[in-house]
Structure formats: C-alpha cells, structure tokens
Amino acid sequence: MHRIAALLVLWFAALALSPAPAAADQADIEAAARGVVRVIIIGKDGDEIFPVSHGTGFAVGGARVVTNAHVVQEAIDDQRLNIGVVPAEGAEAVYARIVSVSPRNDLALLELTEPLGLPPLTISGNPAQSGAVTAVGYPLNVDRAQGLGQSDIFRAQPPVTATGFLSGRRPSREFDTILHTAPIARGNSGGPLLDDCGRVIGVNSFGTESAGSDAEFFFAISTRELLPFLRANDVQPRLNSLPCRSLADLEEEEIARAEAQARAEADRAEREAEALAQQTAETRRTITYEVMESRTNGMALSLLLLIVALGAGGVAAFGHIQRDMRLRAIGGAAALVAVVGSLIAWVSRPAFAEIDERVEQTLREGAEEEGPTGAIAAPEATTSGATSLSCVLDTDRSRVVGDPEDDIAIEWSGDGCINGRTQYGFTSGRWTRVFVPANEAAVSVNRFDPDAGELVMERYLLDLAAMRQARTARGQFVAPECGADQQASIKLADDQAAIMDAIPQRPNERLVYRCGPAMEQAPQGAGEG
Template sequence: MVRFFALIAFALFASVLQPAPAAADPADIEAASRGVVRVVIIGNDGPELFPISHGTGFSVDQERIVTNAHVVADAVRDDRLDIGIVPADGDEAVYARIIAVSERNDLALLATTEPLGLPPMTIAGNPAQSGPVTAIGYPLNVDRAQGLSFSDMFRAQPPVTATGFLSGRRPSRDFDTLLHTAPIASGNSGGPLVDQCGRVLGVNSFGAESQGSDAEFFFAVSTRELLPFLRANGVTPRINSAECRSMEDLNAQERARELAERNREEERALAAAAALDNRTAELRRNITYEVMDERSNKLAFAFLLLLIGTGAGGIAAFAHRAHDYRMRAIGGAIALVAVIGAAIAWFTRPAFSEIDERVEETLREGMPDTEGSGPIPIASTTGAYTCVLETARSRYVGDPTEDLTIDWSEDGCVNGRTQYGLDNGEWTRVFVPGSEAVVSVNKFDPADAEFIMERYLLSRAPMTTARSARAQYQAPSCGAGQDAALQLGGSQNAILSSLPDMPNERLVYSCTLNVEVSEEAVE
C-alpha cells in the first residue's frame, strides 16, 4: 500500500513539473485574423435581400478566398443566389464569384468582384502533428447570442477565435483531415485552423457528433489537400516552414547572444591586458638591465678618466719642478680633459627613474598613431553589400527574401533612391504603405554590416494612426545632406511611438561589403 501511494505521489509530482503547453501569441492570431472573412450566401425577392446561409473564408492572395465547398453549395446549385464577402476589418462587403469547387475534399476558391486588398494568410510548410491550435471564424451561435440581424452581417466584425489541441492527421470522407479540439460551430466552416504563429494548418470543415458526455472533436481539411487545390487553380500560396518561435523567445535568445559576445570581448580584453602586462614586465626587466649596464659603464669610464687625469696631473707637477714647460702643458691639458670627461660621464649616467620613462616610450612606439588619422575611409563602410538572412536570429510568419543587395552611401542613401533617417547614431527608415496593412522599420548598421527589418502587421485602427503620422512629413530625397537625415530621423519617431511594443516579424541580415564595387564607387 505504501508503495502504491508513493507511485501516486510521484505521478502527481511529475505532472506538476511538466511544463504547460505554450499559448498562442495573441499578436500573431490577431494579425492572421485580418485575412479572415465572412462568406454570406444571399437570396433576393425583388429589391429585398435575405440570407440563405453563411460560413467563413480566408485570403490566399489579395483578391482570392478559400472556403468550404459546402458553404457555397447553394450558390453552385442556384445561379440566382449571390455570394457576399465581409472582411474582418474596415471595408464594406463586396460580391464574389466562384473560381473552383472541389466537392471531394470540400474546398472552394472565390474571387472578389471588387478589390479588398486583403492580407494573404501564410500556410505552414511543416505542419505540426500535435500541439495548441486556434480556430478562427464566424460561428452562427455567437451571432445569435449577440442578436445580430442580416444587415449586421454586412458590417465588418472581428472573427471569433477558439483554442484547442491538434490530435493528429486522419483520412476522412476520402480526403486528408486534421483532428482537433478547437471548438467550431455552424458558420465556422471554411475558416482557418492556425498554429501559434498564425499559420494555416487546415480549413475547418465539420465536427464529430457528440451525445453530450463524449469529448468533442472537429475536422479540418489538411494542407495536403489545400496546397494542390490552390496550385491547380493558379494560386501561389505563401508558405512558411520556419520553426514557430515567439518574439519573447527570440528577444531572450538575442540578449543571451549579446551577453555571450560581451563576455567574449571581456575575455579578449583581459587576455590582451594580461599579454600587455607580461610584455611590460619583460620590457621593464630588459630596460632595467640596460640602465644598470649604462650606469656601470659610465661609472667605470668616469673612474678611468679620473685615473688618467690624476696621472697626467702628476706628470704636469713633475715637469713643473723640472722646468719642462712643454711637458707641463701637455700633462695639464690631459688632466683637465680627463677630469671634465669624468664629470660628464658621472652626471650623464642614467637615473633609475628613466626605467619607467623608457618603458612607457617603448610601449607608445608599438601603438598605432591615431593623431591626424581623420575619419574612417569611405571605402570601409560604403558601397554595395550582399546581405544574407540569418534564420537563427530571425522570426517571420511569411515568406521573406533570403538575399538582399544594399548599395549604401555615407549620407544614408540606399540604392541611390531611399534616404534613411539618423537618430541617436542609428540609420532607420520607416515604411508605411497605403495599400498594405503593415509598417516596416528598416535599420542598417554599416559598422557592424547588419541590416534589420522589423514588420508590424496592424489592424485598421493602428494602421490609420501610422498613416496619419506619416502624412505629417515629407521624406527627403538622396543627397539632401546630413541635416535632412537628422530631421527625417526625428520625424519618424511619431510613427515609432504609435507602434506596438514588439513587431510580428524580425528579419536579421548579415551583410558583406563588395570591396571591388566600393573601390570603384570611391574612385
């Protein structure tokens, strides 16, 4: 019995230690929801319109939408019925026409009759077999609970999200499906099932019948069915096969990388300091020997000169007593020169304080001369760069360009046409397009040869705020000078302050300067 309770206690302890599955990133799910639409089948009795049914769809390019075949089945059978598309954010509803229907795997492709500029959703290139998932759509029971009328369906409303778990892939109804527990209801049909990064794993289609006490499971058409269907109908989908990582994880990884780099720099500095200390100690020892040798040599030379002077003085004194004035003059001259030379040798011997002076002077001679060196040559930081995406340091949910070419000039001009702003020593350009709901913040560091692109996938309200801030200034053209670059750097801060704390995507490129091209540009 004791052993039985011990096993139970161990199991409970292990369950506590087991980490809970990570929740979907709300920013990614919100960004993915921008491409989700309500699909309404519309009947008419003269001028009066009335709903027949509705479902969900999502964009695979700016004008084409995927949904279930059974969502548009009534419109296929009766050409008097129309299909309405209601975007999740901002724009009015438009009509759509059917491009293709595949009843076998319950897929349909629609095209809007008027441009909506919908952000295409990204399809997961290596979909997970298990883990947290989110269903996005317009369940009818929620509409009923809110008391929405038919006219309300044609107003933009955010879709409903419901989370669950992926339970694996299962062939069903002659096509490949995903089994999951994210709750869906009538109206969710045709909506996307997404992973934690907001990438499409499948198209929600139907649910398992439950008698109330059984666990509820739901089915989504897998990407094995979706991708061939899209390609067969001329759609090139956005596919992303990267590991799904949160921006918090990426930031933590970047902080760890920066800390490791600082530690390496400190180790190199300590090693350099230790090497300098060893060199200084060796140099001091050698110079001390040199000074001691010089002092000994000059002292010996002074003593020798004193002996010569004393001998010459004695000869001069003897010659004076012998009245040999010629010899007296020679001896006296030699004695005088010897004494003066001895004095010079004595007073010019090096002092011990010269050891430190000689060590410092020798060390200074080994250092590069920085005086008058001027600024860094233009050829070392300007010119054409080839930039390669560092996937390990990047986070993206789309399909980014892996290689870029940047022609950089010293005044912050890129490719001869785009001026970057200078603020707090950073070169930055903020792009706010009018046709796409995304703000891109591009940064280039010529010293580290690093290009970073951060993308904010925004809904209508924050995008309107960003566009309003962008309309308040005019970006200068290339060649306007550093003052214009400084002014642009300050003007862009109004947009940057309106953006969320973290971007949805961060692309880090490592750049290499093409030396041959840059030298030609300098000449």
C-alpha cells in the first residue's frame, strides 16, 4: 500500500514538473483573424438579396482573398449568383469576382470590388510538422446555435477560432494536405489553419465523417499547394520561414544574454585587473632593481671620490710640509673637486620614492602606446552631417511575425533625424518615434540607440477600436520636422506617450537590428510614415 502511494506521489510530481505544451499567442491569433472574411454566395429575388451558402476566406494582399474552390462552385455554375465578402469588423460587405479557380487542389482566388483594408495574413515558409494549430472561420452550426438570420450573415462579425493539433501530412490522390484535429464544420471551408504565431500553414477544406465514437480528423490544403497557386496569379504573399517564438521566451533569452554578458565583462575586467597587477609587480620589480643599482653606484662613486679627496688632501699636506706651493695647490684643488663630486654623487642618487613615480609613468606610457582596447572606427558622416549606417536583422533576438526587410540603410544625424525626413523624440536617453498609419491596422514603435548601434522596431496589430484611439491620439499633435532643437524632441516624446497609452503592453512583433558603418546600399527604412 505504501509503495502504491509513493508511486502515485511520484507520478503527480512528474506531471507537475513536466513542461506545459506551448499555447498559441492569443494576440497573434486575433490579429490574423482580422484578415479572415466570410465568403457568401448571394442570390437575388427582385431587389432583395439572400445568402445561398457561405464559406470562409482570408486576405493575402491588396484586395485579394483566398478561399476553397468548392465554396464558390455554385456561383461558377449559376451566373445569376454573386459572391459577397463580409469582413471581421467595421466595414460593410462588398462584392467580389473570381480571379482564378483550381478545382484540382480546391483553391480559389477572389478580388474585392471595393478595398476593405484587410490585413494580409503571413504564410509560414517552413510549417511545423507537429504541435498546436488554430482553425479560424465561420462555421454554420455556430450561426444556427446563435439564431442568426439571413440579414445577420451580411454584418461584420468576428470569426470563430478552434484549437487542435497537427496529425501529420496526408497527401490525397491529387494534392498535398495536412491532417489536424482543430474542429471545423460547414462554413469553415477556405479559412486559414494557423500556427502559434498566427501564420498560415494550410487552408481548411474538409473533414472525415465520424461514425459513433470514431475520432474526427480534418484536412487543410498545405502551403505546398497554396504558394504556387498564389504566385501563378501574381500574388506575392507575406512569407515567414523563421521559428515561431513567444515574446516571453525572447525576453527570458534577453535576460540570460544580459547576465552572460555581464559575467563575461566581469571576468574580462578581473582578467585585465590580474594582468595589470602582474604587469605592475613586474614593472615595480624591474624599476626597484634599477633604483637600487643606481643608489649603489652613487654611493660607491661618492665613497670613491671621498677616498680620492683624502688622498689629494694628503698630497696637499705633504706639499705644505715641503713648502712646495705648487704641489700643495694641486693637492688642495683635487681634494676640493673630489669632495664636491662625492657630495653630488651622494645627493643625486635616486630616492626610494621615485620607484612609485617611475612605475606609474611606465604603465601610463605603455597604455598610451597600446591605445583603447576593442576600439571601432567611427562611421563616416555624409555631406549633410548624417551618419550612414547599415542595419542587419538579428533573428536570434527578434520575434518575427510578418515579412520584414533583413537589411535596411539609414542616415542618422545627432539631433535625432533619420533619413533626412523623420524626427525622433528624445526621452530617458533614448530616441523614439511612434508611427500610426492611416491605411493599416498596426502601430509601430521604433527606438534607436546610436551608442549601442541598435535599432528596435516593435509592431502592435490592433483591432478597429484600438486603432481609432491611437489615430485620435496621433491627431492631437504635429511632429516636428528634421533639425528641430532638443526641446522639440523632448516635447515629441511627451506627445507620443498618449499613443503608447492606447496600445497593449506587449507588441506582436519585435525586430532587433544591429547597425554599423554602411558598406553598401540597402533598402531605406526606419523613417517611413
């Protein structure tokens, strides 16, 4: 009995210590869902329109929307039917026309008759083979459960999300599909299957028929089919092949990296201190020997000259006794010179206090000859007084959701101007600019540290209400032009604080660029908007 209890305790402990499965970032799923639409096949009875059937689609750029071929098949077969597209929020429904249909792999491309400003979804260039997934769409059974009528379907409504897991790749006879367990129903057809970063890994198409207690599985058309279909129709999709990483993981890595760097700097400082102490000891030992030798030589010379003086004094005394004036004069002069020389040799010998002074001087001269350790040549300034920098994306420190530039070029001036047209605000020792575009549901916050050579771009993918609030806050001030004084830069930073209050604490995307002297021309960026 005790053994069974012990085993149960160990089992529960193992469950508690085992890592929890990674969960999708809800903010990323919500951001992707804003680019998902309801695709409706519309019939007419006089002036009245009514839904015949519906499915799901998602934006891939411009006014283009992807869905399943079978979703629009009725409109293809019956020219009296139209296709309508209803966004997830805000705008009213618009009509769409078919650009291309591929029945072989159940894909269709639509073009809206009026732009809705839909955010295009990012497609994973390297989809995971296992893990959690999220299906997004408009299942008919949910509409029925909510009692939605025909007119309700034409109103903007958020899509339904359902989570599950990948069950592997299972190519059908004609096209490549992936198998998953995220529940979908009639109406979900044509909707995206997303990874944890909100990137498309497939287009939901159909499911298995469940008999009794049999498990249900669902099929999505893989990106191996989707990407060639888009490119064949002149759509350049937003593509991202980087691993999906959470901001929490990224920030933990930043903390670990900072701690490791601090330890490395402490170890380096300790090694430098030890090397300096060893060098100081060796220098002191050498100089001490030199000083002791000089003192010994001075004392020996003084003693020798004193002996010479005594001998010369004796000669002078002998000349005095012999009344030899010449001999007395020579002896006396020699004795005087020897005594003076002895005194000079004694007084001029180096003192012990000179050891510290000479050690300090020797070390200072050696440091000046070596120059600063690890010094990097400063980049050259352009004729306008700005510094040309080439910034390279550091993927190890970035969370990439969209399809950013890997390399960008900027012109930075010391007064906080980038590319001669965008003034940054200055606060707490950092340069910051907040961009609120009028035609995109995203706010970007760029920060630049010229001393560290680091440019950080953070993007917040917002819903309609949050974007309205951010645009209202942006409309309350006018950003200064390049060349503004420091006071204007500080005021810009204060003005931008109102926008920061309107956005979430964490961004959806964080891009970290390492900037250095420009070697070659790269695409301009960091100062648009």
